[in-house]
Amino acid sequence: MCGAPAQTPTLPAGVDLETETVIYGVVSKDGAPVPSAYVRLLDASGEFTAEVVTSATGDFRFFAAPGDWTLSVLHKDGKVRQQVHAAAPGLTEASLHLR
Amino acid sequence: MARADVLVSADWAEENLNTPGVVFVEVDEDTSAYDGGHLAGAVKLDWKTDLQDQVRRDFVNKEQFEALLGAKGIGNDDTVVLYGGNNNWFASYAYWYFKLYGHENVKLLDGGRKKWELDGRELSKDTVQRPATSYAAKEQDLSIRAFRDEVLDSIGKQNLVDVRSPDEFSGKLLAPAHLPQEQSQRGGHIPSALNVPWSKAANEDGTFKSDEELRALYADQGLDEAKDTIAYCRIGERSSHTWFALHELLGHQNVKNYDGSWTEYGSLVGVPIEKGA
Numbered sequence: 228m229c230g231a232p233a234q235t236p237t238l239p240a241g242v243d244l245e246t247e248t249v250i251y252g253v254v255s256k257d258g259a260p261v262p263s264a265y266v267r268l269l270d271a272s273g274e275f276t277a278e279v280v281t282s283a284t285g286d287f288r289f290f291a292a293p294g295d296w297t298l299s300v301l302h303k304d305g306k307v308r309q310q311v312h313a314a315a316p317g318l319t320e321a322s323l324h325l326r
Numbered sequence: 327m328a329r330a331d332v333l334v335s336a337d338w339a340e341e342n343l344n345t346p347g348v349v350f351v352e353v354d355e356d357t358s359a360y361d362g363g364h365l366a367g368a369v370k371l372d373w374k375t376d377l378q379d380q381v382r383r384d385f386v387n388k389e390q391f392e393a394l395l396g397a398k399g400i401g402n403d404d405t406v407v408l409y410g411g412n413n414n415w416f417a418s419y420a421y422w423y424f425k426l427y428g429h430e431n432v433k434l435l436d437g438g439r440k441k442w443e444l445d446g447r448e449l450s451k452d453t454v455q456r457p458a459t460s461y462a463a464k465e466q467d468l469s470i471r472a473f474r475d476e477v478l479d480s481i482g483k484q485n486l487v488d489v490r491s492p493d494e495f496s497g498k499l500l501a502p503a504h505l506p507q508e509q510s511q512r513g514g515h516i517p518s519a520l521n522v523p524w525s526k527a528a529n530e531d532g533t534f535k536s537d538e539e540l541r542a543l544y545a546d547q548g549l550d551e552a553k554d555t556i557a558y559c560r561i562g563e564r565s566s567h568t569w570f571a572l573h574e575l576l577g578h579q580n581v582k583n584y585d586g587s588w589t590e591y592g593s594l595v596g597v598p599i600e601k602g603a
Contacts, residue, residue: 242506265440267530268503275525276491277503278412280356289503292493301530303446 236288236318248316251288253281254300254307256325260285264302264325271295298323329537332574333436334407336445342407343367349400349456352439353410353420355563359439363449365409369398369456373416373563377423385466385585391427392461399456402429409435409442412563413532415524419566421574422583426471428464434570440532470573472556472582474590477516478597485555486519489568490588494560495521497601500592501560511592514601516558521603522547524564527571540571551578558584558591 236251238244254264266287268276271294281287293315299308305325313319334342342348343366350368352360360370371377376394379386386394400406406424410417417438424432435442442449472480480486493499497513515521526543527535535543549555555572557565562585573581584591591597 239506247507263443265444270491270493272492274492274523276493276499277505279504280359280411290501290506291503292498292507299530301440301444303444 236286238288242290244317246316248291248293248313248319249288250291250296250298250311250313250319250321251286252298252321252323253285254287254302254323254325255285256302256305261302261304261325264300266323267299267301269297269299273297300325329575332433332570333534334433335436336441336447339365339407339409339435339442340447347404348407349404350407350409350435351398351400351420353408353416354439355410355412355416359411361451363451364454365442366448366450366452367454368409369400369454371398371420373419377420383590385423385426388427388463388465392463395461395463396459399459400461401459402462403431405431405433407433407435409438411439413440413525413528413567414438415563415567418570419563422470422566422569426466428467437531437533444531469580470569470582472558472584474584474586474594476582477556477558477584477586477591480554480556481516481598482518484553485549486516487549487555487557487565487568487572488515488519488521489524489557489559489565490515490521491523491525492521492603494588495519496603502564511589512599513592514599515588516591517598517600519558519600520547520549522549522568524559524567527568534571534575537575540576544572544576554580554582556582556584558587560588561585562587 254261262283264281267278268289270276279287293313311321350365352368353371357372408417495515557568559565569583572578
C-alpha cells in the first residue's frame with residue numbers, strides 16, 4: 228500500500244530469517260482486511276504446497292523457499308490469484324485484494 | 327463400499343445436525359479453530375493431546391481411546407461425522423484412527439470446515455456437552471496401519487505413495503509451507519515411491535474429486551492395483567486423506583497408512599533416501 232509503513236509478520240519464536248523464506252501479507256477487500264480467507268501457496272508448477280486461513284487481521288504467512296510461487300485465495304466474498312517471487316531467504320511481502 | 331456410505335455433503339450435514347445417533351466431531355490442526363465457531367452440537371477432538379500418547383511417539387491405547395470417546399459422549403452405535411480444517415487432513419486422520427479402533431459408522435463431511443465456511447453456513451460458539459457413554463473399542467486393526475520395517479521391505483515391491491507436495495518429495499522443503507522448515511531429519515523420499523500429492527485428490531473447495539477422476543489420477547501416476555499400497559506424508563495426516571480416497575472411496579484392498587511417515591523415515595539411520603523429482 229502506498230505510504231503505509233512496512234508491516235512485518237508475527238513470527239513464532241526461534242524462526243531464523245537467515246534460513247527461512249517467509250512469504251506473508253494481508254488479504255483485503257475494498258481496503259478492509261478479510262479474516263477467514265483460505266490462502267493457498269502453489270509451487271512453480273502450480274501444485275499445492277500449503278494452505279492457511281487468514282487471521283482476524285487478514286494476515287497470512289508461509290515458510291517457503293526462494294523461487295516463484297503463486298498465491299490463490301478463496302473466500303465467500305471473492306477470490307484472487309497472484310504470483311510472487313521470493314528472491315532469497317528472509318521476508319517477502321504480498322498484498323492480496325479480493326475481487 | 328459406496329461413496330454415500332463414507333462421505334456426506336454439507337447439505338446432508340445441515341439437515342442432520344440434530345438427528346439422534348449422529349455425532350459431529352471437529353478435528354483440526356489449528357486446535358483453536360473449534361472455539362471460534364463450530365457446527366452446532368459438534369464436539370472437538372484435539373489430535374495432539376487426545377489422539378497422541380503424551381510421552382511415547384504413538385497413539386493412545388485402547389483403554390485411553392475408550393475413555394476419550396466415553397467422555398465425549400460418543401457411543402458404539404453412533405454415526406460419527408468427522409470434519410475439520412486443512413481440507414479435512416486431520417479429520418481424515420481421525421477417520422482412519424476411528425477405523426483403526428473398530429468404530430463401525432464413521433463418515434467424513436465432504437469439504438470439511440472450508441466448504442462449510444465458503445458456503446457461508448452457520449457456525450456456533452455454544453459449549454457442547456454430551457452425556458458420557460461407556461465406549462468399547464476393538465484392538466487396533468493393523469491391516470490399515472504400516473510400520474517402518476514393512477515400509478523398508480516394500481521398497482521396489484509394493485506401491486509406496488508419497489502424498490506430500492513435489493517440493494517436499496524432492497527434498498527442497500522439509501515440511502508443508504505453513505510450518506517453519508527447521509527440522510532435524512533429512513529431506514527427500516523413500517526410493518521407488520510415487521509422488522501423488524494429496525491435493526490432486528481434492529477440489530479447491532476441499533471436496534473429494536469424483537470416483538472417475540480419482541481412478542484416472544492413480545492409474546495415470548502408475549499405481550499398480552495388483553499390489554499392496556502404503557501411503558505416507560510427513561506425520562500421517564495427509565496420507566490418511568489419500569488412504570481414504572484409495573481404500574474408502576475407490577475400494578482398493580490392502581491399503582495402509584504409514585503414520586510414522588517422513589518424520590520417522592527421514593530420521594532413521596542408514597535407510598536409503600532418494601532426492602529430486
